[in-house]
Amino acid sequence: xxxxxxxxxxxxxxxxxxxxxxxxxxxxxxxxxxxxxxxxxxxxxxxxxxxxxxxxxxxxxxxxxxxxxxxxxxxxxxxxxxxxxxx
Numbered sequence: 001x002x003x004x005x006x007x008x009x010x011x012x013x014x015x016x017x018x019x020x021x022x023x024x025x026x027x028x029x030x031x032x033x034x035x036x037x038x039x040x041x042x043x044x045x046x047x048x049x050x051x052x053x054x055x056x057x058x059x060x061x062x063x064x065x066x067x068x069x070x071x072x073x074x075x076x077x078x079x080x081x082x083x084x085x086x087x
Contacts, residue, residue: 001025003080006032008087013043016086020045025076026086028065029053036061048076 001023004016007030016026020043028035028049034057035041036049041063051067061067068076077083 001080002082002084003027003076004084004086005029006035006086008032009034011035013041017044019084027068027073027076031057033057033059036063036065039063 002019002021003025004020005027009031011032020026022045024045026043026045026047028047030053033049033053036054037059039062041047047063047065048068049061049065050073051069054061054067
């Protein structure tokens with residue numbers, strides 16, 4: 001399983017989707033959580049967002065995104081075969 005972390009809201013979904021495989025996950029962090037405001041955001045793997053980053057920016061997700069806490073983030077990082085930072 002790859003954990004692909006995004007930190008910026010700029011997103012090339014075609015390129016990102018090309019590296020995703022079943023079992024992978026995408027984590028939105030920092031300013032990338034603004035992608036939660038896009039109601040039509042579709043990616044081939046589950047999309048997660050760090051709840052503290054969402055709360056800090058005072059946004060309400062408009063798309064299907066699972067909010068996770070810091071403990072779950074650490075679990076995902078530890079269990080992933082690869083941790084990628086996507087720019």
